[in-house]
Amino acid sequence: MNDEGEGLGSEAVGGFTRRRFIEGLSRVGGMGLVMAGMDAFGVGIASAQATPPALTGSGSGRKVLILGAGLAGMTAAYELQKAGYQVQVLEARDFAGGRCQTARAGFSLTELGGARQDCRYDKGQYFNHGPWRIPHHHHSVLHYTKLFGVPLEVFVNDNEAAYVYAETGKGPLAGKRIRRAEIAADIRGYASEMLAKVVNQGALDAEFTKEDRDAFITYLRGEGYLSASDLRYVGTSDRGYMVPPGAGSESGKVSPPFAFKDVLHSKMWRSLSSVATYSHQGTMFQAVGGMDQIAKGFERQVGRYVRYGAVVDKIAQNETGVEVFYTDAAGKKASARADYCLCTIPLSVLRTIDLAVSPRFKQAMTGVAYMPVGKVGLQMKNRFWETNHSIYGGIVETDIPDLGSIAVPSTGYQSAKGVLLGYYQFNASAAKISAKTPAERAAFAVEMGSRVFPEYRDAFESAFSVAWHRVKYNLGGWAAWSADGRKNDYPVLCEPDGRIYLAGEHLSYLGAWQAGAIESAWQQIGKIHSRAQA
């Protein structure tokens, strides 16, 4: 196993987020684990429920105390009050939304053990340091954005013009930025050519009829842009031009393909798959003006039930009800009683709170880890990625150590400035970079990013970074269940302990996604309602 571990800091040596992860799984666990990992990614885990549960009958004034005004808590508050329940929400922060946050001028964050950061972006600039994209099949999120009138716009996840940048490959392409379309056309073209050749040599004759073979060759010709005459890949105008076609006599000059072995050893194909991972397929969306507009949409509906600045100290229960003790915004001790409690506090935080549940339930809460996650938003004084590189939204995948991806904004095209995602890290890389000061993190992102875009150095204006594992009331980006934890502990936590119910992305198979939070809340309020009706 040791040889298969990647070692500190080398997570990002693998680069290429999705691919890196899948390959990581194949290294440590073989193909079965790869498949399990793909399932965890979203293959087969479309948001399962499109609408909230019908809470028929009435809550008859029964009271539900909700802990946390993130998307799970506010979903529960909205649906329960509509069904006639009395709801109260205790929220530790002075704003609603949980991780659904957007950094803009005036927003500040002090990480545990870190300095206070005040976001100093220009007016109108912002950065989604929490959730930043919504798959088109996360029906539950889209249900509420529609219902609450939160405008959406397209989030450009895949962009053929975006660069791939790999330093760890070999050959002439190493350390060069190459457009995704060029790599895709070349590797698939050459692969199709080779396959066509061996098929024509009879390699698959045992399985193929002549009709099969003809159909397959036709497919390969289209897939790989192979020449009709000799089934060779000699490039294609669709991978791009050295001189673009224009008016009059300018027919354009097609750029020649890279040599097969150069592409092969560049490792850049690691950013490609036949289709994008399910959770990242177009169409993806973002909220216009920042993802926190989704939180605000909920808050408009249920903000009146939320007590802000209420930090939970203790959660008690007996046969007849629950009582939650908290410290209010003024530092005063207080408590609230209810018939049921729906607790959406992340397990990383909940484990530090005095909680009256069974030993088995408590033990199950330790069966989960939380993912260190780091992001930085860099405000640039011009949109060089658009003006100099024609990249309008999308993700530049790199294998720069500890950097991960760079993403340019899917909004504000052709305006003066923009905030780009300078890094997106997980686990060891996130832990490592988060030990730096905010200024050092920004300097790291600018230095590393300038390998791909030298314009960084001149254009960089201000940064805002987050290390979610160091954010009070979160202590992690999202729940990371081990296979054992998912099997043994997760089912325990999905059921109530007495009158205490848990909800959040951590209790879904849509981990980290907003849809996971919403649908987990739907599931638990359905259970509360059935019980209250009984």
Add this chain to the structure above:
Amino acid sequence: MLRTPSACSKSLALVLALVGGVSLAGPALADGAKVYADACAACHMPNGEGIEGAFPKLKGSALVVGPQDALAGVLMVGRGGMPGFAGDLSDDQISEVLTYIRSAWGNAAPAVGKDAVAAARAHNRPEERESLNAH
């Protein structure tokens, strides 16, 4: 499937880097300190004091100076919010960092050998971490 494992050269480079960087008589503690600074210090703080209510103190921690297998197991799979580092740190690095935290800040417990780490890795099935993805 066209998914090709690609870590061999990386892992090899890493192993070479480790072997090359550490003389046998060498400063094991210095390497453990480096791993600590990179992987642990952001939460447990450079002085091992942690953050009350969030990240446990390692200085004077019973777990840290206690039985090696339990401690190594926590490094592998995480615990109570802490992530596992099995996929990110080699046995050598885990051995070095555990040895470091068991002897830093006034802690005084024996070094943790690579064999103990390898045993913990085998015992804790850390490879089955399910979900680590960009969202």
